[in-house]
Amino acid sequence: MAKKLRIYELAKKYDVTTKKMLSLLNDEFGLDIKSHMSMLSGDDLAIVEEYFKEEEEEEEEEVIENTKEEKKKKDKSQNKDKTFNKNKKRKKNKKQNKRSKKSTKRQAKEDNNNDDGIIQIPESISVKAFADKINENANQVIMKLMGLGVMAGLNDQIEFDQAELIALEFNKEISKEEKLDEIEMQEKDLDFEDNEEDLVTRPPVVSVMGHVDHGKTSILDAIRNTQFASGEAGGITQHIGASTVNINNKEIVFLDTPGHEAFTQMRMRGAQSTDIAILVVAGDDGVMPQTIEAINHAKAAEIPIIVAINKMDKEESDSNRVKQELTEYGLISEDWGGDTIMVEVSAKTGDGIKDLLEMVLLVAEMRELKANPNRDAVGIIIEAQLDKARGAIATVLVQKGTLHDKDYVVTGSSSGRIRAMFNSKGETISEAGPSTPVQILGLSDVAEAGDKIFAVEDEKTARAYADRAKEQKREERLIQKSNTNLEDMYEGIEEGELKELNIIVKTDVKGTVDAVSSSFAKLSNEEVFVNVIAGAVGGITESDVLLAQASNAIIIGFNVRPTQGALQMAEENNIEIRTYSIIYEAIEDVEKALKGMLDPEFEEKVLGRAKVQQTFKVPNAGTIAGVLVTNGSIPRRAKIRLLRDNVVIFDGNIESMKRFKDDAKELNNGYEGGIGLEKFNDVKEGDELEAYEMIEKERDL
Incomplete structure (x- = not known):
């Protein structure tokens, strides 16, 4: 049988990155390779292997020729170079940390002094404040407003559109002030883009998602057992809502989020906590409602999905059926011509688990995940709770920089100094670099999952940011946010x-x-x-x-x-x-x-819900539902829906309503009664009745 190799296997064989191998095959050899999972065989494979063999021989000859000369030079300068390089690195890191601490002040100064001469004005501003902003006499501004037909005093508010016209009268250019909330201000002030040369490779962060009982926890357990069985260092721990795995001397971090809902709550706050999602689908069960939800949430977060088809030790498991079902949701297996990696595994026997982890490392390599460890730390709150003995506790995933014991930090409306820091094994540590999950003590309040956390210069800075965020929260409670409708x-x-x-x-x-x-x-x-x-x-x-x-x-x-x-x-x-x-x-x-x-339309108003506890067949009246009102009330005049597993079975009128043997006009919350539906008898125990009415609603455009 002809020899075949996948691209990622070829890259591993010759110790180059998969991305570099893809580039070499397409650019140098003119091959049309689509993916790291593509196969190479026959003459193409022979030519590539010959290329690498010749390259290795040339490198060996070059090494032999230079060895003697290099050894002499190395012996003379080894001690000197070692000392010099060590000092140089220490100075560079020190300068980098100073730069990161001062960057906020520099950026703030740049933001406030616009070299283009454009003046920032809020949506609404008093006449006096506007005059001060554009550096003009307030009385002159009032006169210009009068010319536009606007009668306004010093303390009256004018809108941006009016201010823009007046500014043009004075040959001044203004623009609308960008309004950021305090959480956004924290990120704007305390975070910055790192230089490319300062970035180093970091471990991937993975979330395991899928339908209940499809084996998410079992797969994590199987990973742990695989580690111990193979005698590898590291292992998997789950003390702090995160797990760290060592595979082929490389780390993978698993976030133990309680499902895709928590995953999405983080994304709602603008936090991208995860690099890769593992979607667990049981081979004997296939795609289920929560599987679809997990796919939607992962796609909304725009992160790659690796499918783990679990329970393949069972006879009734069918991976092809799972792959077919997943195509309906845009996930097409690579061996079917798509770009989604799907691995057959058994959490019970451990089969395929190592392959799954290698695929995670492969996807991570393709994504080139990097961060700068030599700067003030930026991270994300994974979990937070209040401990009676230790106070506010937060699990943090460090994303940039290095977090140190005793650092001052701020996250949302909480601030403090780190009193103690623990790794995923529960051990006390003094520092944590990118992609490291840690538990910290010392925050003033319980943080919110999904909020960013920043290391800052001192306690005063941390407290100032937290106090402003706290004040904004207080104001937001009085103002209700509106979404698209x-x-x-x-x-x-x-x-x-x-x-x-x-x-x-x-x-x-x-x-x-x-x-x-x-x-x-x-x-x-x-x-x-x-x-x-x-x-x-x-x-x-x-x-x-x-x-x-x-x-x-x-x-x-x-x-x-x-x-x-x-x-x-x-x-x-x-x-x-x-x-x-x-x-x-x-x-x-x-x-x-x-x-x-x-x-203009009618708006539906839900009045109440009732649970069908029993059904009675009454001569000349059909089936009567014996119900308990669980929410609101059920008026006799209302429209009524019959729901079975939240799917509408009937939508119409109430024909009869009784409380004990008497006719009733309404059944209130907590009361039992009998309800007959107009021209409908297919009522079953466990069904729900939902009463509603239509209210005319004016549309204002």
Whole structure:
């Protein structure tokens, strides 16, 4: 059988990076190699191997010729060079740290002194403050405003558009001040881009995701067992919400996040904590609802996915079926001509686990993950909690620089000095470099998962940033944030703010997902792109709302309803959920919104929900549902839906309502009663009834 090698195997054989090997094969040999998983065989492989063999021989000859001369020189200058290089490196690191500490002050000075002469003005400003900003007499500014028909005193506010016209009268140019919140200001002031020459390779950070019971924890356990069985140093530990693995003398860091929802919460705060996602799919079970959610969340974060097809020790496991199902969600296996790595594993027997880890290292190598260890540390909060004995505890993933014991730090509205620092094995350590997970003590308050953490020069600086963030939080409690919805979308388009409308689609059957996604995609125009970021079968869950919040999306459902938790979360975060029973109605609504033509409409108001506990067959009345009201109330006059697994089975009127033997006008929260549905008898125990009414809503454009 002809010899065959994959590109990454060839790279490993000749000790070069996979990326360099790909470049060499395509540029020097003129081969059209698409991927590191591509095969090389026959004459092509022979020519490449001959090339490397000749190169090795030439290198050996060169080494022999130079050895004697180099040895003489080396003997004379070895001690001198060693001392010089050591001192030089120490000085460079010291200078680098000084540069990083002073960079904030330099940057702030540059931001405040615009060399182009453009003056920064907020959205709204008092006349006196505006006059001071443009360095003109306030009375002259008032006179100019009067000329525009604006009567304003020194303390009156003027809008930016008015200020811009007045500034032109004085031959001054102004621009709208960029408004950053305090968390953004922390990142702007305390972080900076590193020079390319200061970057070194860092370990990849991996999240394991997938459906419940598909083996996420078992795979981590299998990795640990593989490490011990092979006698390798390191291993895997899970003391602090993170795991560190050593494979082929290279480290991999696993974040033990409690699922894709926590993963997305971090991304919502602008934090990119993960480099690679391992999607675990059981070979005997295939793609399940949470598998699809995990795919959507990983894609939204724009990180590569490696699929681990687990439970391959079972006879009923079928990897081809899993691969086929995954193609429906844009994940096509490399051996099927796609670009997604899929590895067959068994957490039970350990088969394929080492291959999985090698694939992680391969993807990490292709991504060229690097960071500068010689600067003030920047990291991300993975977990945080309050310990009665030790105070506020935070698990930090260091992303840039080196975090030291006794460093002053700030994260959001919390600050402090690190009193103690522990690695993933629970051991006390004094410093931690990039991609190192550590647990720290010493913060003033419990930090928020997903917030960035920064090492700063002193306690005063840390406390000042934290206090400003705390004050802003206090103000934000009084102001409710609004997200994208169809009502105000056209206004956003006109103002040039909205360029993309993100939609999450949930339906009762798979065919509807594809039909709706295709229909919405056709609505895109020159001003706005309609983007279906996720589509799946089933009721609308809290995970969908969380994804909508992270992606600034609206949720559209067909013949499905949100869970009570999803409704509550959507209301708290102003996420719009729209449900329909007819596809074209939804398409029309989005199309009208794009054109700014949405008519005044009726808004649905959910009044309450009840659980069907028993069913009774009554002569001449059909099936009566014995219910317990679990939320709100069920009025006799209301419209009613029957939900089974959050899918709408019936939508119509209440025919009868009784409390014990008496007719009732309403059933309140916590009460039991009997409800008959108009011309519908297919009621089962466990079903839910949702009462609602339609309220006329004025549209204001």
